[in-house]
Amino acid sequence: MFAVITGGSGSGKSDYAERLSQMLEPGKKLYLATMMVWDREGEERVARHRRMRAGKNFETVEVYTELEQFCLPKPFQPGDASVLLECMSNLVCNEFYRQEKGAAERIMDGICQLAGQCRHLIVVTNEVSADGRYYGEETERYRRLLGRINCFLGSRADLVVEAVYGIPVVRKGRLP
Incomplete structure (x- = not known):
């Protein structure tokens, strides 16, 4: 199963x-x-997410860029792995600032390659365009890129769920 979980900040996604x-x-x-830690707030966010994952049998691997180069580590077997990628908005940002040109293609290739290695792939992403505000040209280019990637994810996914106030709202597919 390929699932995409989206929502705003603090939505429960x-x-x-x-x-x-x-x-x-x-x-x-x-x-x-996918989140690069730059400051105290980032450290606290990572620590909170690690606490959330504690005892749930997750092995964590940091992948900031070049998802298209990623190969499953041992003991995970291609075709049998369950992978949770969090968060697409960070990966898009990292690729955007590494080399904006070609970022969409690199990320989409990476998702296709990763999905081909997985039995289950869950991608967490953010909804960043719902507020209707303008944030400047550079930020708008990033938001358009993330929107393009999110549309790609939604078109490929078996399941799309939007987290709203902690409530999962199915936008595509059926919950298992």
């Missing part, structure tokens, strides 16, 4: 993605962390 991952695979799972 991470918690729901972890619960869905547990439901699909109670055993060993891979957590792909």
Whole structure:
């Protein structure tokens, strides 16, 4: 199953993605962390997410860029792995600032390659355009890129769930 979990900041999307991952695979799972830590707030966020994952059989691997180069680590087997990637908005940002040109293609290739290695792939992403505000040209280019990637994810996914106030709202597919 390929699932996409989206929502705004603090919407409960991470918690729901972890619960869905547990439901699909109670055993060993891979957590792909994409957030680069730059400050105290980032450290606190990472620590909170690690506490949330504690005892849930996740092995964490940090993948900040070049998802298209990623190969499953041992003992995960291609075609049998369950992977939770969090968060697409961070991966898009990292690729955007590494080399904006070609970022969409690199990320989409990476998702296709990763999905081909997985039995279950859950991707967490953010909804960043719902407020209707303008944030400047550079930020708008990032938001358009993330929107393009999110549309790609939604078109490929078996299941799309939006977390709203901690409530999972199915936008595509059926919950397992």
